[in-house]
Amino acid sequence: MPSFSATTITPGRRLQGRLHVPGDKSISHRYAMLAALAEGRSTLTQFAPGADCQSTIACLRQLGVDVQEGPPGTVTVLGRGLGRLRSSSQPLDAGNSGTTMRLLAGILAGHAFRSTLTGDDSLSRRPMRRVIDPLGRMGARIESDDGRPPLTVHGAALHGIDYQPEVPSAQVKTAVVLAGLHAEGVTSVVEPAPTRDHTERAIVAFGGRVACDGLRMSVPGGQRLSSQSLSVPGDFSSAAFWLVAAAALPGSRIAVDDVGLNPSRTALLGVLRRFGARVEVEVTGDEAGEPRGTITVEADRAGTLHIGPEEVPGLIDELPAIGALAAHGGEVTVHGAAELRVKESDRIAALVAGFRALGINADEHPDGFIVQGPAAGAARPRRPHGGTADACGDHRMAMAFAIAALAAEAPSTILGADAVAISYPGFFDILDRLVV
Ligand code: S3P
Numbered sequence: 001m002p003s004f005s006a007t008t009i010t011p012g013r014r015l016q017g018r019l020h021v022p023g024d025k026s027i028s029h030r031y032a033m034l035a036a037l038a039e040g041r042s043t044l045t046q047f048a049p050g051a052d053c054q055s056t057i058a059c060l061r062q063l064g065v066d067v068q069e070g071p072p073g074t075v076t077v078l079g080r081g082l083g084r085l086r087s088s089s090q091p092l093d094a095g096n097s098g099t100t101m102r103l104l105a106g107i108l109a110g111h112a113f114r115s116t117l118t119g120d121d122s123l124s125r126r127p128m129r130r131v132i133d134p135l136g137r138m139g140a141r142i143e144s145d146d147g148r149p150p151l152t153v154h155g156a157a158l159h160g161i162d163y164q165p166e167v168p169s170a171q172v173k174t175a176v177v178l179a180g181l182h183a184e185g186v187t188s189v190v191e192p193a194p195t196r197d198h199t200e201r202a203i204v205a206f207g208g209r210v211a212c213d214g215l216r217m218s219v220p221g222g223q224r225l226s227s228q229s230l231s232v233p234g235d236f237s238s239a240a241f242w243l244v245a246a247a248a249l250p251g252s253r254i255a256v257d258d259v260g261l262n263p264s265r266t267a268l269l270g271v272l273r274r275f276g277a278r279v280e281v282e283v284t285g286d287e288a289g290e291p292r293g294t295i296t297v298e299a300d301r302a303g304t305l306h307i308g309p310e311e312v313p314g315l316i317d318e319l320p321a322i323g324a325l326a327a328h329g330g331e332v333t334v335h336g337a338a339e340l341r342v343k344e345s346d347r348i349a350a351l352v353a354g355f356r357a358l359g360i361n362a363d364e365h366p367d368g369f370i371v372q373g374p375a376a377g378a379a380r381p382r383r384p385h386g387g388t389a390d391a392c393g394d395h396r397m398a399m400a401f402a403i404a405a406l407a408a409e410a411p412s413t414i415l416g417a418d419a420v421a422i423s424y425p426g427f428f429d430i431l432d433r434l435v436v
Pocket of ligand 1: 025026027099168169170171172174196316317
């Protein structure tokens with residue numbers, strides 16, 4: 001549904017403060033689904049508050065899982081056991097959430113009934129063959145609209161496969177592995193490049209078995225998962241916007257507490273150091289194999305960054321924020337990131353169009369973009385003029401434009417700003433608090 005909400009961003013000189021970010025979205029989806037497949041009552045705290053994880057909860061409820069919410073951030077899931085979900089007579093609405101649709105497709109492939117998965121306009125445009133093909137090879141049949149949602153999953157008795165996805169995708173890996181938990185024999189995925197490994201860690205946390213060897217991971221079918229009490233660390237990809245803003249605006253210092261530090265998610269920290277920021281990390285704990293701690297970033301200088309294909313999988317959700325870095329100074333070039341075109345929006349086209357509307361120098365490549373900030377060496381660097389940027393219904397676009405718009409010389413408007421509720425409700429209130 002098109003959004004008509006708009007938010008005004010006033011230029012900001014620097015960011016200062018200490019904060020927590022909402023619980024990790026990727027981990028919350030996985031914990032909720034594994035809790036549904038486990039035996040017994042799981043309690044999940046600091047569960048991601050955004051609309052995406054609400055879509056997962058709503059779908060699980062429709063599949064017969066008792067999910068209770070409250071106090072805020074706490075979700076209690078009464079697991080039904082592996083392969084024991086109940087069929088839903090109504091379509092399961094994944095909303096805007098690709099993770100909900102792809103991961104649930106994996107689970108439903110192993111349930112011998114028919115389910116339909118739908119989504120909003122954005123999700124309905126996203127590619128699903130990447131899960132349809134491997135789940136089909138395992139024995140399920142999935143109908144689609146020429147490889148796009150809605151998906152009708154005809155679950156079946158599955159058998160394990162050895163699968164090599166063409167694109168590095170944690171969602172694809174996870175869909176196959178979740179199906180593998182329901183399959184006979186061993187299911188293996190060999191990734192073309194490492195992606196976030198929350199699924200591997202979460203299955204172990206729920207008492208399951210996973211074997212990992214380099215880019216190969218394998219799960220035996222027919223396991224039993226046991227209920228757990230787990231707290232979700234803060235979402236690194238949400239923290240990324242503050243870390244980038246702190247790195248971009250001279251005189252800034254931001255500390256984010258209790259944020260996830262899983263090394264498959266934190267490549268941005270190295271990128272910020274390369275750009276010229278001071279970055280400190282203090283590990284304060286580890287729960288369910290997920291390290292967490294405090295990240296502090298201080299701006300120092302603006303540099304020139306080249307991000308190539310080998311770095312992209314580790315930065316996939318942070319690339320819009322990285323674009324916003326250069327809006328303030330320096331230069332960022334990204335290549336090998338064609339996957340950005342099939343996210344919640346075409347993030348290459350949307351980012352470049354939005355930045356240009358704000359007066360920031362930006363250009364598209366087929367597989368990336370370049371953003372050039374006000375020339376650092378110039379006697380009087382010209383700040384972007386500001387303007388109106390359309391988030392194209394994409395939460396990460398709305399947040400990237402907000403950080404970029406701080407660099408402008410006049411207030412800017414972000415259309416569709418309410419998209420932030422997908423992963424970060426309250427983002428703009430925190431921005432107000434941090435800008436000084
Ligand atoms: C996710 C994996 C990534 C990421 C998405 C969340 C996950 O998608 O962009 O926001 O939770 O597994 P892909 O698997 O499509 O790269």
